[in-house]
Amino acid sequence: MSIDPHRAPAAPVLSVEGLDVHYGPRRRRRRALHDVSLSIAPGETVGVIGETGSGKSTLARTILGLVRASAGSIVVDGEEVGAYGPRRWRALRRRGVVQYVFQDPLRSLDPDLTIEDSLAEPLLVQGVPRAEAAGRVRAFLPRVRLGEELLDRLPGELSGGQRQRVAVARALVTEPRLVILDEPVSALDSANRVQVLEILKELRADGVALVFISHDLGSVAGVADRIAVLYQGELVEVGAAADVIRAPRHPYTRLLVRSAPTLHSAPADRAEREALRTLLHS
Amino acid sequence: MSTLSEKLQTPVEDTARRARPPAPVLSVRDVRISDRAAGREIVHGVSFDLTPGRTVGIVGESGSGKTLTCRAALGILPAHFEVTGGSIELDGRDITGFSPAEWTSLRGSTISAVFQDPASYLNPSIRVGAQVAEVIRVKQKAGRRAARRRAVELLRAVHLRDPELVCGQYPYELSGGMLQRVLIAAAIAAGPRVLIADEATTALDVTVQAEILDLLADLRERTGLALVVVSHDLAVVAQLCDEVLVLRQGEVVEQGPTQEVLHHPRHEYTRLLIAEHEQYGLDRFLAPEEDA
Numbered sequence: 001m002s003i004d005p006h007r008a009p010a011a012p013v014l015s016v017e018g019l020d021v022h023y024g025p026r027r028r029r030r031r032a033l034h035d036v037s038l039s040i041a042p043g044e045t046v047g048v049i050g051e052t053g054s055g056k057s058t059l060a061r062t063i064l065g066l067v068r069a070s071a072g073s074i075v076v077d078g079e080e081v082g083a084y085g086p087r088r089w090r091a092l093r094r095r096g097v098v099q100y101v102f103q104d105p106l107r108s109l110d111p112d113l114t115i116e117d118s119l120a121e122p123l124l125v126q127g128v129p130r131a132e133a134a135g136r137v138r139a140f141l142p143r144v145r146l147g148e149e150l151l152d153r154l155p156g157e158l159s160g161g162q163r164q165r166v167a168v169a170r171a172l173v174t175e176p177r178l179v180i181l182d183e184p185v186s187a188l189d190s191a192n193r194v195q196v197l198e199i200l201k202e203l204r205a206d207g208v209a210l211v212f213i214s215h216d217l218g219s220v221a222g223v224a225d226r227i228a229v230l231y232q233g234e235l236v237e238v239g240a241a242a243d244v245i246r247a248p249r250h251p252y253t254r255l256l257v258r259s260a261p262t263l264h265s266a267p268a269d270r271a272e273r274e275a276l277r278t279l280l281h282s
Numbered sequence: 283m284s285t286l287s288e289k290l291q292t293p294v295e296d297t298a299r300r301a302r303p304p305a306p307v308l309s310v311r312d313v314r315i316s317d318r319a320a321g322r323e324i325v326h327g328v329s330f331d332l333t334p335g336r337t338v339g340i341v342g343e344s345g346s347g348k349t350l351t352c353r354a355a356l357g358i359l360p361a362h363f364e365v366t367g368g369s370i371e372l373d374g375r376d377i378t379g380f381s382p383a384e385w386t387s388l389r390g391s392t393i394s395a396v397f398q399d400p401a402s403y404l405n406p407s408i409r410v411g412a413q414v415a416e417v418i419r420v421k422q423k424a425g426r427r428a429a430r431r432r433a434v435e436l437l438r439a440v441h442l443r444d445p446e447l448v449c450g451q452y453p454y455e456l457s458g459g460m461l462q463r464v465l466i467a468a469a470i471a472a473g474p475r476v477l478i479a480d481e482a483t484t485a486l487d488v489t490v491q492a493e494i495l496d497l498l499a500d501l502r503e504r505t506g507l508a509l510v511v512v513s514h515d516l517a518v519v520a521q522l523c524d525e526v527l528v529l530r531q532g533e534v535v536e537q538g539p540t541q542e543v544l545h546h547p548r549h550e551y552t553r554l555l556i557a558e559h560e561q562y563g564l565d566r567f568l569a570p571e572e573d574a
Contacts, residue, residue, distance in 0.1 A: 051487035051488070051489060051490075052487050189343060189344075189514075190343070190514070190555075190558055193562070194558055194561070194562060197562050215487055215488070216488070217488065217564060218559070218562065218563040218564055219562055219563075221563065221564055221566065221567065222561060222562035222563065222566065223562075242567055245564055245567040245568065246567050246568070256488065256489060257564065258492070259488045259489045259491065259492035259493075260488050260492075260563075260564050261488070261492075261515055261517030261518045261520070261521060262517055262559065262563065262564050262565050263516065263520050263544050263559050263560075263565050264544075264565060264568060265517075265520070265521050270499065273492055273493075273496060274496070277493070
């Protein structure tokens with residue numbers, strides 16, 4: 001799928017403007033996010049890259065209404081949700097417009113529900129009749145490379161890779177407009193990581209927008225149309241994935257690209273990294 | 283023998299580059315390791331030679347036997363595991379039949395190691411400087427004050443920004459990258475000739491990982507330290523190593539000079555590891571042939 005990264009797309013699925021988030025009591029408030037603006041078109045995959053303490057999980061949680069912003073606006077599918085209270089957020093989630101996948105699938109799957117019940121639940125909540133829900137769940141399984149024999153198992157009886165694929169299926173079975181994935185492949189070994197990345201790539205054909213949040217530039221690079229770099233709570237660079245990696249502009253992005261382990265790194269990279277670290281710490 | 287701090291002050295060319303003694307400091311010959319309890323062989327023959335200032339990399343997934351191989355070289359195999367074939371020579375001495383006392387005198391001063399989770403190797407209730415100084419007091423029979431001074435010097439050598447401040451801090455006050463630097467400082471305190479880094483950067487952010495790998499390369503060049511770098515990530519190993527061993531289920535499926543392995547992999551598994559980086563990694567964008 002090709003989306004022109006330089007043109008502002010019409011009617012974004014998600015539009016974040018001037019977002020500020022603070023934590024802590026009034027006198028010792030710490031800023032987690034500052035002036036973050038990002039907009040995502042239908043069918044687009046945006047990778048948000050950030051390391052420990054960059055604010056990337058705060059961004060995910062704020063978009064999902066789990067953390068309240070102190071300034072700025074969040075528009076999801078045309079609705080300004082920034083000021084929503086818990087009840088209106090619940091209603092929005094029930095409609096299945098926004099879904100999410102976390103790093104640890106055990107956090108998003110009920111350990112006492114069979115895989116079949118876990119996958120059908122978001123559909124039943126939307127009011128889909130039980131028989132139709134069961135049919136849609138079964139029809140979705142091949143897309144995440146899961147067999148029907150897993151349906152009557154519990155999450156604890158699955159491998160880590162299978163569980164994460166169930167979490168992806170659960171997020172996508174309701175055909176949401178937007179899915180937030182927070183470190184979806186970080187806990188997986190390489191074979192399972194590649195498999196989940198392949199699945200995500202295929203799912204984009206449905207027109208769902210994905211926000212792929214990760215510390216790992218490498219895994220995001222293989223899937224994202226655009227990459228946004230979060231550093232110390234601010235978005236320091238946003239651009240087409242290939243441009244950000246081939247010609248990073250911000251010193252932190254340059255350090256990130258030069259630090260990522262690659263097979264063809266040059267010895268010159270070491271001196272460049274050292275210079276960038278000095279620049280960033282001054 | 284010169285101390286590490288003296289070596290750190292001498293220019294690169296004087297130590298590692300000009301006079302590279304060909305005698306290996308670590309020589310692993312067809313080493314086989316068995317689990318006596320299960321009655322089966324886990325590592326089926328690993329061989330490599332490591333000379334001062336050089337780096338050997340071992341790549342493999344969990345369970346491939348890479349950590350067992352390192353532990354054998356350190357004399358710290360888990361209970362009921364033993365070397366059942368081949369030989370390991372450390373600084374010219376066969377380690378078979380070493381007594382615990384002999385191991386104690388070799389560990390730290392000849393061979394040393396850092397592992398994945400640095401916090402679990404430090405006492406949470408003792409200041410970091412005291413823990414590094416303890417290694418110096420025990421291994422080099424130094425007095426309290428001298429050990430303390432050397433600890434600060436070592437923390438500076440591993441590029442900690444404010445070594446005096448760090449000395450007085452507790453492990454919980456330091457980040458993962460800083461803790462790993464402290465562990466590296468402790469590991470090189472007694473001037474070892476071989477340092478094993480077993481998944482030492484796996485739990486760190488990429489920019490911090492690169493800082494630690496650059497530090498290891500720097501120590502290698504400045505002191506002639508020989509490195510064994512163990513990782514599940516071929517790219518991490520590729521950055522630092524002269525020679526690579528690819529381990530799978532206890533078997534060395536590929537071994538050779540790093541560039542040779544990367545550009546002409548012979549085994550299917552190595553090709554898989556490379557393909558993963560080329561399809562889902564920065565290599566897709568950075569490969570030289572795409573520079574147009």
